[in-house]
Amino acid sequence: MNPRILDSAADIVFFPVRHHSPTAALLLSSLLKQVKPSAVLIEGPSDYNEQLSELLLDHQLPIAIYSYFEDALGERSGAFYPFCEYSPEWQAVTQGLRQGAKVEFIDLPWADLSNYSRRRNLYSDEDQGSIPYIKELCKQLEVDDFSELWDKIIEIEDPPLPEYMRRCHYLCYHMRVFGGNDSETIAREECMANFIKRAAEETKGKVVVVTGGMHSYALYARLLGTEEEKHEFTHLKEQVEPDRLLPWWLNFDSGDLSTNDSEQHASDGNVEDHEVEDHEADQGDEDHDEVERADEKACTPPISNPTAAVRGLALTPYSYERLDSLTGYESGMPTPGFYHQVFHDRKKNKADSYRVLLMNTITTLRKKKKQQISSADLIAVETSSCALAALRGHKEVWRTDLIDGVISAVLKDERNFDIPHPFLLAIEESLRGDIVGRLSEKAKVPPLVQEVETTLRQWNIYPEKAERILHLELGDELASNQSMFLHKLAVLQIPGIVLKASPFDDDFEDIQPIETWSVQQTTGFHAAVIEASIYGNTLKEAAMAKLLEDTQRDKNTASAAKSLLAACLMGIKELATELQASLLEQIQQDSDLLRVGTALNHTLYLAKYDRVLRSKPLESVQELLLAFFERCLWLLDSQGAASYENRPIEFLMKSLMETDEQLKSSSPAARAYFLDVLKRLRTAANTAAFIRGASCGILWTRNEIQQEALVEDLTYFSSPITIGEFLNGLIALAKESLKQRDDLLKSLDQFLLSFSVDQFLEALPKTRLAFSAFSPRERHMLATKILKLTQATSSDIDLESDLDMESATQMLILEDRISANLRKYGLRGLN
């Protein structure tokens, strides 16, 4: 590594950072003040440069630049560049702009980058742990992972600028050498190098380049390096084992530090400073010339993604919860709240940031979880944390020391890694911080956000901190419009907008169809609306696109029917018509009975809704309903013998019965087909007992078969193994009829009485399950009825007994054994 890159007074300063590092942010800030560069170039989306001044508005951090695009094939993707106060990039942008420097983002736009990468957070740490060099270094420094390694050598030590440059460049140089050059990195660096080159040409003063440390040396080599340096950079990996390159500034207990590769010579502090000075004296302003001599290839303009049809960039609020690697997805450094505290404390030259966080934790525990912590425990936590920090060689108590201190001193039971301890959760919460960003009111937002906000305000339904419940009468025009609007937001999964109840949730149809919505301001509300812009610029467009994407993702009739329902509720006619047409085609190809059943259920629901929807999105739901009904019957007819779980079949049968009611006037042929299928199922020898019971139940309710036929069926299934299943199906579908007709109860009672104790016990669980469809009051009524039928008096059997099932069964078994013994010894003539 050429030590010239360490020079913070060079014309082009390559300042290496780890995204979201408070130490880097503070040092960079003082460097910018000191150097007063005429250009500050930052790793970030270069297509945002025109809007850069927006970042200076009075936002409350954390916020993120959200970049999204849709390619020609209609595939959408979006990514974030999050900033918090302690982000070096944030310091660079805001301070650079305030100092009047030319500030630019120099990375490829996301739309072009997405060819290579599927990352969602462009300022996240990539997987550093797998780099052999880092593995070795972690082992030597006695830390568990890269975050701890970085903390140990940079954040905790808080080195002065020259030392920071040395450590960070040295570390990142080797990470890059052993981490490999992928095509994404190379394309990005090509773009960055172009920007740097142009800026160096255009400006007279100094240029500060702020990029992830992994890129710094590569950019240096590309722009200013000699052929030899470039070669060394790319070939070091093959020549040296990583453990030969461990940094000289680590105080190892063991290991020979005076290894004799060229690295070590160059890295000796004194020699290096000397060299830098020499170099400076010799070279003066030659850097600019060298830039021009840089690789020809680097002069080509950044490649652009020709397939990106729609692009957009917008600021969006972010939160520490999303930023934390413990909870967030592809986030940056862990425990942002901790680094936030460190950043602010260090600005004021205060130490021991952990104390504030520990106190926050205790407050959280007291207020939210209603848990007290004793002073003795608190002392133990602090003692353990300090002792751990000392053992680990930390200058001050760090985040890991605090967590381990809590684990060590407070947790008193077996540690269950799946269910964390409340104290541990509270300390993690406090280390994470609960800061949520807010955009300045002057910030430009995508048109979708404007539309949503205006509409919400116009109707006076803007979400507030306290939950609001809206009752929308669908017959009313305004309410109907509001309902369609809220359904669109729900499809876009905007948090805080929840449909609490629909008019057709239960079996009873309301006279006044009312939807109940809950509207509440949540932390992610604004961000979600901004991020929904990925689907379109108007709400209708976005909701349509999102729904179509969902439908296409899981292509099946059930989800398509659900989407159709959603489209109708949103009142988007063209989408509903399109979905209906494709659904009609799909039906005939789907041979999964339960899936078609679910689709039927959605359509049935839609048919009910359709009557009250003012927008009338579909010409005729009946046609679709009929198609599903017939398909279901066909599948049931041919697959009735297959083994299905009882619950879904029960739902299916109920849906069929209800659809039959709906269709009885419009298509009598369908009803005839329905009854035919049921009759076939009832008589076919191989039909599963449950389905057969259910079919019997429906036919009986519809008066298609007589009592005798039913008793016949019951006889057929009267073995202890099947009677429960049959009854299950029968009761599920003909509960009401069964309550009213005594004769069937009587025959059932006779069958059960004819069982021996063993047989009865075998039949008991399923039979009990079948009767659980009745409410306790109904069961009581039935029991009284049976008592009457058998002419027993209530004194024979105690219906009020609170004997539990287990004891009753035990009693029965005991009684049976006693009888058997009595019989055996001929004591009583029991039969």
Added chain:
Amino acid sequence: MNSKKSDSNQEIQRPPAEMLYADELKMLAQEDAKQAKPEGWLLSPRSVIRFITGDKKAGLQPKFVGNRSFLERCVVALATSRGLMLIGEPGTAKSYLSELLSAAISGDSTLTIQGSGGTTEDNIRYSWNYALLLAEGPSPRSLVPAPLHRGMQKGKIVRFEEITRCPLEIQDTLLSVLSDRVLAIPELPDDERMLFAKQGFNIIATANTRDRGVNEMSAALKRRFNFETVQAIRDINEEMELVQRETTKLFKRASIPVEMPADVTQVLVTAFHELRNAKTVEGQALEGMTTVMSTAEAISTGYAAGLHAYYYSSGSPTGDHLVHSLLGTALKDNPDDIKKLRHYFNHAVRGRKGKVWQEFYEAHKHLP
């Protein structure tokens, strides 16, 4: 002298850690001569951890597999005014870790109290030489110190194994000792009535979570301990390395010229790992066994398979020997475990490639 020591080592069936690793401890103590260490400790906290995790370059053998922050917490707990309580499933090397810690810190791992239903205060604190007691009355001469007394007197770590097996009132003997660091001996004359613990004294207790757990322990005593849960080894490669190393050691100690072939160790450890976590390495769910499939059990299974192979067959253990030894480990008292094990062989083992896996599968016919 060295050879004499190693001879005597050879005669002892299981020498304690301080004897077995005497050279390593000596070297670390020399290195630490000028380092700051807690009062009464032989090594600095960093060296204690190095001794336990090992360091190839410095010639320190790795002894225990566990993550670093866990070990750091254990060592720090011992340096504070609380005791250390190691809890976890049986066979997770809790006792071994406590032995290593006391060997490294005090150079003596033998001050051990074995907790059981029959443990009395006499076993913990002190008792009397009754002949002397009758002849001379109570005096330091007639007092027979138990491990706690000795640990306090000499400033050493005392180990309390399976503390939760003791009755509650016996466990609570430790209360005043842990908080005030003093042991009252009311029988002795005034000036010798109080035994104040010397610097360096502390207690490492272990408890397993299978039998009675720590729920019954008094809150007062819990407060005086820092609790650490010892986990089964998560990384299958590390576990393989450990099992290979330990079985080799055992064979050597038994003077049997047998070596566990690497592929046999792999099958053994994989099977234990899968049965313990109720999940195959490919991610398929299994029924969890009720027996403890710990690393310690894996080592003894491997050792048993080796002995079997050496004395009764060709010499080198195969998949067949593994199954024979596995049965005794995996099938204890729950009849359902047989079904679960059979299911494991039929669903997870059957399709696996490799000679040892096939032998292993073939041998499932030995299942009862």
